[in-house]
Amino acid sequence: MCVGACYGFDGGQASGKGKNYMATMTGITTMKAVTIHRYGGPEVLSYEDVPRPEPSADELLVRVHAAGVNPVDWKIREGLLGKAPLPQILGSDFSGVVEAHGTEVKGFNIGDPVFGVVAEESGSYAEFCLAPPKRVAIRPLPLDDVHAAALPTASLTAWQALFDVAHLAAGQKVLIHAAAGGVGGFAVQFAKWKGAYVIGTASGPGVDFVRGLGADQVIDYHTTRFEEVVRDVDVVLDTIGGETQERSWQVLKRGGILVSLVKPPDQQKAAALGVRGEILYSKSRGDQLAQIAELVVSGKVKVHVEKVLPLREARQAQELSQSGHVRGKIVLVIDSQGG
Ligand SMILES: NC(=O)c1ccc[n+]([C@@H]2O[C@H](COP(=O)([O-])OP(=O)(O)OC[C@H]3O[C@@H](n4cnc5c(N)ncnc54)[C@H](OP(=O)(O)O)[C@@H]3O)[C@@H](O)[C@H]2O)c1
Incomplete structure (x- = not known):
């Protein structure tokens, strides 16, 4: 079933020959994302066009509607947590809709509203991200994208x-x-x-x-x-x-x-x-996220979002986070033009 930003569903294998995933759309090969090409201060953040990722057999491709901002994001940007190959898309937490999924994925369908944590090689400050199903939960509909994206980490x-x-x-x-x-x-x-x-x-x-x-x-x-x-x-x-x-x-x-x-x-x-x-080094667990979302939906836990910014303002979001004095969470939103 298709409930989100779905169009042109080809009803089966993605049209690219030999692709092993199910997709709602074809022909989109680039996306907007916030990346780094070198480690450093907030000035190294770059809002640019990058190749759209493709899910492997056991991954979800998610169209990101909102990305949560965490202190770990600016620590990665500064290279404080080790130095992975660059360029890299930043961000780990997301809320959005399943756009496509690998053929081995079970329990998620195209169009499902989801939130969670990206795959190691992916980033959520982007129009699309990759995520393994075990890091993802279905977003209950009373929970909106901004508040869901504030939850994971x-x-x-x-x-x-x-x-x-x-x-x-x-x-x-x-x-x-x-x-x-x-x-x-x-x-x-x-x-x-x-x-x-x-x-x-x-x-x-x-x-x-x-x-x-x-x-x-x-x-x-x-x-x-x-x-x-x-x-x-x-x-x-x-x-x-x-x-x-x-x-x-x-x-x-x-x-x-x-x-x-x-x-x-x-x-x-x-x-x-x-x-x-x-x-503690926290683990990204979709099963626990589902339990937490229930507490939020039932009103037992509130999600306080201090600031919502468009994706292109990721630098301001990270500067705020790095100040160390935020109350609650900061969230980036991605609109249909990429934020
Ligand atoms: N190991 C892991 O798996 C893991 C996972 C998540 C986060 N972390 C780390 O845990 C830390 C907290 O993360 P977070 O997301 O909660 O950060 P955060 O949202 O940026 O925390 C900001 C809050 O810290 C308060 N604060 C700053 N210095 C304080 C102090 N000396 N005493 C009491 N409050 C103080 C600030 O209050 P005031 O404005 O009043 O100063 C502000 O409300 C970060 O270093 C993060 O990287 C680790």
Whole structure:
């Protein structure tokens, strides 16, 4: 069935000879995308025409309607996470419609509204991206593209840190650093949904924002040292690293756990204190995204999008993200002319 931007469905194999995928359209060979040809500051971002990707037998080709922006995007741009061959299309999170799929793909059809995380070699700051089905979920229709694109990396990271690594349970106490940020905002809401007592750190207007997300206690990290007012915590979610991580050990109760997203915790220190320290590298899981989308649709979790920009403004989006002071998420939208 075709519900999105479908036209010219040829009802079978893509017209290119020997292509092993099902497609809605033929003849489009280029697309708009935001790429880098060298690593560096925001000035290296280039909005340009690039070849449209083709799905392999086990991939989806998605027409991207919106792309979520994450700090990892500018870290990749700067070459801080290793140096892959260039040019490269940036962006990992997307929401859109299945345009085509490989012959081995099961569970997705052309025209399905989907959201998720791109394949390794692909990027979501583009009109089209590739994604393996296991990284993708069907977008429930009450959830629009902008809010769906804001979900994948941030919400999966919060979910996996709290539930897969820390096994947070009802009645436990959790301290969430940068609770107004992309990951922190979801973590506060997931932890409350689970029945935990939630403490968040934020500053200025972020304090009221985090309270609005349901936190029981919010500490303004500009005016109060959290370790002076928090103790006996079961779980710390460390989104900051550095001295914030160092100062976090002392708020944990014996048997507690610190989960960091940014810096491997010192194992000797953890052992000496009778606590655990883990680093999380989040996994892109469509099954968990589907669960999270249900929470959003049922109103239990809100998705706060601070800024929506057209694809061609990716530089502004990344500069904002890199400032480190966004509340919630930034999303790029791609219109029919490519953004
Ligand atoms: N390992 C993984 O798999 C993984 C996955 C996702 C993200 N990450 C990493 O986790 C970090 C957080 O990601 P994110 O998407 O949540 O970032 P983000 O949305 O950019 O976080 C911005 C928030 O951080 C707050 N903040 C900055 N410094 C703070 C401090 N010292 N104490 C408390 N709050 C502070 C800001 O509040 P103010 O404006 O009040 O300062 C702002 O609301 C990033 O470094 C990201 O790369 C890792």
